[in-house]
Amino acid sequence: MADQYLMTADQKDLQAMVRDFAEKEIIPYNAEWDREAAIPAEAIQKGYDMGLHVMIVPEKYGGMGLDETTYCILREMLGWGDASYALTIGGNTLGFTPVEIAGTEEQKKMFADIIVPGALSSFCLTEAQGGSDAATSLTTATKVGDEYIINGSKTFVTNGGLSSAYVVFAMTDKEKGVKGLSAFIVERSRPGVSVGKKEDKMGIRASNTTDVIFQDVKIPASNLLGSEGQGFKIAMQTLDRARPSGSSAGVGLCQRAIDEAVKYAKERVVFGKPIAKHQAVAFMLADMEIQTEAARQLVMNSARLMDNGIFDTKLAAVAKCFVGDIAVQVTCNAVQVLGGYGYSKEYPVEKLMRDAKIYQIFEGTNQIQRMVISSNMLR
Ligand SMILES: Cc1cc2nc3c(=O)[nH]c(=O)nc-3n(C[C@H](O)[C@H](O)[C@H](O)COP(=O)(O)OP(=O)(O)OC[C@H]3O[C@@H](n4cnc5c(N)ncnc54)[C@H](O)[C@@H]3O)c2cc1C
Numbered sequence: 234m235a236d237q238y239l240m241t242a243d244q245k246d247l248q249a250m251v252r253d254f255a256e257k258e259i260i261p262y263n264a265e266w267d268r269e270a271a272i273p274a275e276a277i278q279k280g281y282d283m284g285l286h287v288m289i290v291p292e293k294y295g296g297m298g299l300d301e302t303t304y305c306i307l308r309e310m311l312g313w314g315d316a317s318y319a320l321t322i323g324g325n326t327l328g329f330t331p332v333e334i335a336g337t338e339e340q341k342k343m344f345a346d347i348i349v350p351g352a353l354s355s356f357c358l359t360e361a362q363g364g365s366d367a368a369t370s371l372t373t374a375t376k377v378g379d380e381y382i383i384n385g386s387k388t389f390v391t392n393g394g395l396s397s398a399y400v401v402f403a404m405t406d407k408e409k410g411v412k413g414l415s416a417f418i419v420e421r422s423r424p425g426v427s428v429g430k431k432e433d434k435m436g437i438r439a440s441n442t443t444d445v446i447f448q449d450v451k452i453p454a455s456n457l458l459g460s461e462g463q464g465f466k467i468a469m470q471t472l473d474r475a476r477p478s479g480s481s482a483g484v485g486l487c488q489r490a491i492d493e494a495v496k497y498a499k500e501r502v503v504f505g506k507p508i509a510k511h512q513a514v515a516f517m518l519a520d521m522e523i524q525t526e527a528a529r530q531l532v533m534n535s536a537r538l539m540d541n542g543i544f545d546t547k548l549a550a551v552a553k554c555f556v557g558d559i560a561v562q563v564t565c566n567a568v569q570v571l572g573g574y575g576y577s578k579e580y581p582v583e584k585l586m587r588d589a590k591i592y593q594i595f596e597g598t599n600q601i602q603r604m605v606i607s608s609n610m611l612r
Contacts, residue, residue, distance in 0.1 A: 244303050251307045254283065255314030263315050266439035267584050272321055277395075280322040281351035285311070289478070290329055294345035301539040305481035305532060312485025313492075316588040317439035319482035321353070324392040326478055327596075328354025330471045331400045331416055335459035344398060344418060352397040357387035357419075357445055358468050364389065365601050367402065367465055368410040372447065374403035374417060376454065381405075381417060383450040386429065389595075393443030394428045397421050401447065402468055405461045414464035418456040425450035436587035472596055476549040477535040480556040483592040484532055487525040487560050490567035490585045494518060497571050497580070508570070517566050524559040531555055547609035554602040557592035564589040 240248065258279050266272050280286055288304050290296020299307070311319035325348050332344045348354050363369050372385025383403055390399075399419045406413035419426060429444030459467060495518060498509035508514045531552035538545055564586040568575035575582045593599045 240306065244306055247303065248306050248310055250283075251285070251310040252313075254279070254285075255310055259311075259314035259318050263581055263584065264578065266315070266317060268438075270433065270438045271441065272318060272439045276318070277321060277353075278351065280318070285322045286325050286351070286353065287329075287345075287349050288323075289326060290345055290349060291333075294341060295349035296345065301477060301536040302533065304478050305536040308478045309481040309485035309488070309529070309532075312482030313489045314485075315439070316482060316486050316591070317437045319485065320391060320437060320440045321395070323478065323482065324353045324355060324396070326475050327356035327391070327471060328396070328398065328400060330474050331356065331458055331467050332418065334470050334474075335416065335463060335467045336418075339455075340418060340458065347398045347420070353392045353395050354398040354400070355390045355392045355396040355445070356468075356471065357390050357393075357399050357401045359387060359389045361386070361388045365598060367414060367468065370402060370404050370414060372401065372403040373407070374401075374405050374415055376405070379454045380451050381454060381457065383417065383419060383425075383447040383452065386444055386446045388444050389432065389442055390445045391595075392441050393445045394431060394441045399426075399445060400458070402464045403447075405464075409462065411465040412462050414468070415461045416458040416464040416467045417452060418458065419447065419450060419452055423450050423452060435590065436584075437591050438587075470544070473544055473546050473549050474539065475596060476553040477532050477539065479596055480528070480532045480553050480592070481536070483556040483560045483589070484525060484529045486585055486588060486592075487521070487528065487556075487563040490564045490582060490589075491518070491521050491525060493580070493582050493585070494521065494567040494570040497574075501571075514570060517570055521563045521566050524563055528552070528556045528559050547606055550597075550602040550605040550609075553592075553596065554599045554606065557594075557599050557602075560589035560592045561586075 284297045287296035288299045292298035308319055332341055360370055374381040374383050401417050401419045402414050404413050405415040425448045427446045429446050432442040498514055499507050501508045535549045535552045567582040568586050571580055571582055574580050
């Protein structure tokens with residue numbers, strides 16, 4: 234588990250609390266939630282009761298106000314419990330961060346007043362015609378008097394069907410490409426907001442991923458974040474800041490794969506001894522440990538830098554990319570260690586392997602991360 238040597242007593246207490254929560258309230262339901270492709274409202278409510286949905290919202294707005302390092306330690310623990318649960322209850326990271334970056338004091342308070350009592354919010358950037366290229370956004374926001382009217386459809390929205398508020402990226406000036414993109418707070422209760430198709434996914438099946446449709450949705454001009462044309466910058470800064478905590482859930486998933494594989498390897502006897510005593514299996518476990526520990530350190534490094542006011546886009550992308558790539562390998566190796574049983578739904582590792590793949594795709598694919606990293610190197 235995360236950085237035992239450097240954790241403060243408070244961090245250790247919080248980590249133990251979330252581990253206990255994961256053991257009792259998440260892990261026993263992993264298979265059921267995966268099968269049902271949903272997390273019951275009561276299970277999400279238990280997370281609200283512990284404040285897990287507002288860990289990064291500052292205390293002055295009613296959140297837990299955790300620093301990024303502590304947040305990452307706890308997100309890792311939640312990811313160890315279940316990647317879908319970590320993503321669902323952590324959804325306000327992508328919802329609140331754009332407001333924190335660009336919002337006025339009133340906007341921050343207004344948004345926090347929606348989510349803090351027990352609600353989720355979503356980040357609505359991706360559209361069907363190409364998620365990696367925000368310049369192709371077809372969603373528009375047209376100013377009429379002191380209102381904006383939003384029209385368009387967003388896809389692959391995490392918590393789309395559960396959220397009470399959305400941060401929506403829409404074109405206020407199409408001619409300007411990404412420089413014409415603006416960011417808006419849109420409450421779910423606004424007439425014209427509806428939830429569309431729910432994705433039937435290979436992994437993180439219990440995480441709610443839907444289309445969200447905006448049809449002639451009127452919002453006050455005061456719901457614009459920052460000024461017109463700043464949307465792309467706000468979106469990218471949000472993703473930069475969300476990368477360490479999002480990736481820490483992936484590290485937790487890898488740790489779970491290791492724990493399951495080690496347990497099995499010590500118990501399963503083949504050719505007269507536990508398979509852990511066969512060096513080929515032991516070395517597979519060692520490789521899983523090396524990759525996961527390296528990933529954890531990259532994530533924690535980015536988190537600590539953030540806590541010191543340093544937002545390093547390249548290092549956040551390096552961490553995100555590495556976690557995504559090794560999560561696929563580590564969980565695949567966990568399946569291998571369990572042999573045929575690894576491939577069976579009787580054991581949890583096949584789900585971990587399906588869940589792991591998402592870390593190479595969302596919040597900017599690993600190809601896009603490599604573009605970010607190389608352009609920083611070649612600048
Ligand atoms: C479960 C899930 C949850 C998600 N949650 C959210 C959310 O909450 N909010 C949100 O806004 N979005 C969300 N997304 C969307 C996600 O961020 C996009 O899927 C992702 O950015 C890629 O966009 P795309 O799927 O349209 O792929 P495309 O952009 O069509 O890319 C397809 C492939 O081409 C590659 N590619 C594209 N351009 C280049 C290039 N220039 N060079 C090299 N390779 C390239 C990509 O890496 C990818 O491999 C989610 C997606 C999933 C699956």
